[in-house]
Amino acid sequence: MGKRKHADAATEGKDKKYTKIKLANVSGETPVLATFPGITPARDIEFTPYKRNYETSEEKANQRVLVADADKVVFQGTNFGASGPHNLNCSYYVGVYSKSKNEVQVVPARLVAMRRHVKASETERVSASKSKLQQRQALGLAFGSRRVKTELRNNERNAVDANKIEDQVTDAMASVERNVASMPTSEQLRKEVAANLPIPVHNVDATTLEEAYDLNSIVTSDELNAIPIKDVFKVTSMEEMQAWLPFGFSKFINNKLYSLISATGKKDRHLARLLVYVSYLMAYYCKVKRNDLTDHERLSKVLKHPPALIIEGLTNRYADGCVLISVFSRSPQMADKILCYMMVLCLMLQDFKVYPDLLATDLSLKASHVTNILRSLGCKIDVCNAEDIIRAGFDPKSKAKKATLVVPLKFPEIKKGGGSRR
Known part of the structure; x- marks a missing residue:
């Protein structure tokens, strides 16, 4: 009995010496590894992965698009295409270590190359329904004779619509007011530039x-x-x-x-x-x-x-x-x-x-x-x-x-x- 206990203890000690690595059984979405060349996103930004919602080939089913929307920038990355990572000759896994079981469970992970896109201001578009005269002109230009088409083009070129010009001026002024109101002040720009400079942690209010x-x-x-x-x-x-x-x-x-x-x-x-x-x-x-x-x-x-x-x-x-x-x-x-x-x-x-x-x-x-x-x-x-x-x-x-x-x-x-x- 003593020898058997000694052998069991030796086997148990040998098991504890080595860490087991197992492939985890994951039924849902697997983790994503993202690279951020030259940029550092904020910790509280939430990233959302997207995939195709229909049956397709195995290669396309593995494609992912990772997107995060911040106040002034949009982070977007893919694991395929021209903007995805290249020259990858290995697979990547994410592991979780269990101290009690002395084992690591790994799951396959996708590698996504992230890019940053600055949001551009977009002007609002106002759509107006065509009048009957405009509809007739459109029909004439589409199906009329050469003489009718020439007259319609000349009339359209020489016509001046005062109401239309007034509406355009009003829309332009409103757009300028919106853009000016949303523009940051010089102080805000100065602080933003200082925050994005590649310099060490600093104190702008330092007295020494x-x-x-x-x-x-x-x-x-x-x-x-x-x-x-x-x-x-x-x-x-x-x-x-x-x-x-x-x-x-x-x-x-x-x-x-x-x-x-x-x-x-x-x-x-x-x-x-x-x-x-x-x-x-x-x-x-x-x-x-x-x-x-x-x-x-x-x-x-x-x-x-x-x-x-x-x-x-x-x-x-x-x-x-x-x-x-x-x-x-x-x-x-x-x-x-x-x-x-x-x-x-x-x-x-x-x-x-x-x-x-x-x-x-x-x-x-x-x-x-x-x-x-x-x-x-x-x-x-x-x-x-x-x-x-x-x-x-x-x-x-x-x-x-x-x-x-x-x-x-x-x-x-x-x-x-x-x-x-x-």
């Missing part, structure tokens, strides 16, 4: 520079603590430090970090972690290519093997795609988001004053592009004075610029109308 942007929305404390700064404090030369950093071409990072390492006394480890994280961001922006985003090993190699928490944070914040299927890309909006988050950290690391020309050189970008990014973050752009030129090491004859963060935050105003053409 430290309160303007939330550091935790850029990088969490867990990510910073995961950075292995013990290794960087062991370097003995600038060249050795550049070889260790994921992006060793930035004078902004190199000068600050090496000064911190070579200084005597207690080292500011939090400052060192922030500098190394900016180096990760620069490498992610400049060195990581599109094919690297979907290959975890290649991405880790390009970034010089950072902790897994760093790679996960960079992918979640700055890559378009679906985490479940590990397909990622980088849109122009995401590229600007990387620069915005990076520039906020650079401002924090240098008393909220940076030089766009130096950062543009580090990132191989035009100085005007970096200046526009800093301006969109709420920075004031000025020409460097003599002291700034000496501190930054510019040519005394240069007209370099300086970006200074100003509170309360003021974002670029919306330009009304277009410039005059010459």
